[in-house]
Amino acid sequence: MHAWPASEVPALPGQGRDLRIHDTATGTLVTPDPGPVARIYVCGITPYDATHIGHAATYNAFDLVQRVWLDNKRQVHYVQNVTDVDDPLLQRADRDNVDWVALAEQETALFxxxxxxxxxxxxxxxxxxxEAIPGIVPLVERLRDMGAAYELDGDIYFSVESDADFGKVSGLDAATMRHLSAERGGDPDRPGKKNPLDPMLWMAAREGEPSWDGGSLGHGRPGWHIECVAIALDHLGMGFDVQGGGSDLAFPHHEMGASHAQVLTGEFPMAKAYVHAGMVALHGEKMSKSKGNLVFVSQLRRDGVDPVAIRLALLAHHYRADWEWTDDVLRDAEARLARWRAAVSRPDGPPAETLVEEVRDALAADLDAPAALAAVDRWTARQEEQGGTDTGAPGVVSRAVDALLGVAL
Structure with missing residues (x-):
């Protein structure tokens, strides 16, 4: 599967910063030390309704992570999955009477x-x-052969009790885990499971649903968590720098994935930092496919909204904060974009070297994008009020906000 084209990231003078970022597992700010190549895995979409503002906010956060690392002269090895077969996708295809493969391809292309x-x-x-199934099957077989998985009516489940470190990603108690498992795709009430929290690794073929040859597992399809584990281990290995996603993935998805990988490899942890973006609400409720209260990036674009303004609207909120999308949020972003573009369109301006360092400092401090925007706002205000004589300043500002914030002026 192919990704999308990369925009050029301008090189900036001076030295980037080491990133300090909040790790859900420890509840503290940590400073990953990736060496010359930083490794990051971010969980992708289930392609049946893409791309809403909640998606965009999450991927914007981890785009900033990459930009901080790139500015610090590191290469970035970034991996993302697409859950292109899963119950919600199949249910949507059945509801709309369309082929599930065509639906997945259509929504992935839109994403x-x-x-x-x-x-x-x-x-x-x-x-x-x-496409990851050939690599998933051997992992499930290994877990079964290790005694860390068991069969229930043809389905294969992972035993969470096989991992002594289970629970260290989310830090939740068993009752909360059970509640969230039922809410987020698990089946804690299924009779016969050894532990209500045990997640499915391999679902035996169901009539009318797609399935693949799983070797000794029989025909079926993979569970959600083992999918990401197989992809991450194949392309990044254990102990990669950042595992990312929305805060609703801390449990069960990242918790279960970590346990799968740790049992398979005997190593701990799967990722050095578990980083989670906040949720975006609309009309007082979390924006979600199940509720249908979605604002789509593609619809905004069709309505003539500049994508750069959408990005600025996302950047106006700290990545870990829960916030609400409103018309005012977008209007504020459009006004900010107009001010910035007017400021850099002038032939000279106030010196901008301090601005570059302020934006670097803000992003290195747990991706404080609002503080970075405020620094650019201050330079813009000086430009509007008094101008300047530095002929290179507007270009420096343009390159800095492009390289560090992904904002093209």
Whole structure:
């Protein structure tokens, strides 16, 4: 599966910063030390309704992670998956009486277009669940052979009790885990499971649903968590720098994936930092496909909204914050974009070297994008009020906000 084209990232003078970022597992700010190549895995979409503002906010956060690393003269090995077979996708295809493969391809193509328009840097490896099945099957077989998985009516489940470190990603108690498992795709009430929290690794073939040859597992399809584990281990290995996604993935998805990988390899942890973006609401409720309260990037673009303004609307909120999308949020972003573009269109301006360092400092401090925007706003205000004589300043500002914030002026 191919990703989307990369926009050029301008090189800036001076030295970038080491990134300090919030790790869900420890509840603290950590400073990943990736060496010359930083490794990051970000969980992708299930392609049946793409791309809403909640998606865009999440991928914007991890785009900033990459930009901080690139500014610090590191290469970035970024991997993202596409869950192109799963119950919600099949249910949507059945509801709309369309082929599930065609639906997945259509929505994935739309997601690529939106990512390109928003100038999100693409992953080096963009892998669909279906194409990962040949690598998933051996992992499930290994877990079964190790005694860490068991069969229930043809389905294969992972035993969470096989991992002594289970629970260290989310830090939740068992009751909360059980509640969230039922809410987020698990089946804690299924009779016969050894532990209500045990997640499915391999679903035996169901009538009328797609299935693949799973060797000794029989025909079926993979569970959600093992999909990401197989892709991450194949392309990044254990102990990669950042595992990313929305805050609703901390449990069960990232918790379960970590346990799968740790049992398979005997190593801990799967990722050095688990980083989670906040949720975006609309009309007082979390924006979600199940509720249908979605604002789509593609619809905004069709309505004539500049994608750069959409990106600025996202950047106006700290990535870990829960916030609400409103018309005012977008209007504020459009006004900010107009001011910035007017300021850099002048032939000279106030010196901008301090601005570059302020934006670097803000992003290195747990991706404080609002503080970075405020720094650019201050330079813009000086330009509007008094101008300047530095003929290179507008170009420096343009390159800085492009390289560090992904905002093209």
């Amino acid at each position: 690529r277009e939106d990512m390109t328009a928003l100038r999100m840097l693409p992953p080096r490896h963009y892998i669909g669940a279906v």
